[in-house]
Amino acid sequence: ETGVTQSPTHLIKTRGQQVTLRCSSQSGHNTVSWYQQALGQGPQFIFQYYREEENGRGNFPPRFSGLQFPNYSSELNVNALELDDSALYLCASSSTEADNYGYTFGSGTRLTVV
Amino acid sequence: SQELEQSPQSLIVQEGKNLTINCTSSKTLYGLYWYKQKYGEGLIFLMMLQKGGEEKSHEKITAKLDEKKQQSSLHITASQPSHAGIYLCGALRPPTDSWGKLQFGAGTQVVVTP
Numbered sequence: 001e002t003g004v005t006q007s008p009t010h011l012i013k014t015r016g017q018q019v020t021l022r023c024s025s026q027s028g029h030n031t032v033s034w035y036q037q038a039l040g041q042g043p044q045f046i047f048q049y050y051r052e053e054e055n056g057r058g059n060f061p062p063r064f065s066g067l068q069f070p071n072y073s074s075e076l077n078v079n080a081l082e083l084d085d086s087a088l089y090l091c092a093s094s095s096t097e098a099d100n101y102g103y104t105f106g107s108g109t110r111l112t113v114v
Numbered sequence: 115s116q117e118l119e120q121s122p123q124s125l126i127v128q129e130g131k132n133l134t135i136n137c138t139s140s141k142t143l144y145g146l147y148w149y150k151q152k153y154g155e156g157l158i159f160l161m162m163l164q165k166g167g168e169e170k171s172h173e174k175i176t177a178k179l180d181e182k183k184q185q186s187s188l189h190i191t192a193s194q195p196s197h198a199g200i201y202l203c204g205a206l207r208p209p210t211d212s213w214g215k216l217q218f219g220a221g222t223q224v225v226v227t228p
Contacts, residue, residue, distance in 0.1 A: 004156075006156075033215070033216070035216075035218075040220075041220055041221075042202055042204075042218030042219050042220045042221050043157070043202070043204075043216075043218045044218075045215040045216065045217065048215065056215055058215065088154060090156060090157065092157075092216070102159065102162065103147065103159070103204075103216060104159065105149070105156045105157040105158075105159075106156050107155055107156035108154075108155065108156050110154065
């Protein structure tokens with residue numbers, strides 16, 4: 001059973017640029033969630049994708065968008081990057097078929113905006 | 115999030131001593147997750163509690179859920195250097211309230227000294 005894989009592991013972007021982060025969900029999982037974790041804080045929910053549609057969103061502006069593909073993998077896109085977007089971005093997959101609502105997290109992508 | 119408070123914010127414990135971390139929710143809990151995170155890395159699942167009064171143990175880590183108090187505690191017995199890290203509690207709210215979104219506390223940093 002493979003876990004959640006995120007790429008890239010580290011990324012440096014310039015303010016105003018756009019970035020795409022990728023996530024491969026754990027085998028058997030059909031739901032993907034994205035979280036932003038600023039330094040010294042707990043992860044903050046960005047949004048969740050199920051059946052290739054956004055299914056719940058946190059308090060993030062529209063320049064944060066995502067996609068889920070038929071194989072359940074997902075992308076997080078951030079446009080017009082701001083310095084405050086610098087954070088660890090975590091992807092978590094889960095299954096609506098499971099009884100225990102387990103969430104498996106990836107190792108994250110460290111985004112630095114300069 | 116103030117809806118989910120963790121305490122203490124950080125603690126230093128001597129190797130071999132016990133420690134307890136608390137997580138208190140101001141809103142109804144549907145489930146409570148405990149994760150461990152090494153600095154800048156992904157979240158490692160420890161355990162999930164769903165039923166009031168539920169208690170789970172894994173190796174030297176025990177977690178309990180007090181449904182009436184909407185509170186959970188994580189207890190580590192005879193701490194070891196491998197227990198060092200950041201412990202995060204994550205609340206799963208009822209289906210009518212942001213279903214699928216995990217709301218995290220700010221984390222508790224644990225340092226284990228020789």
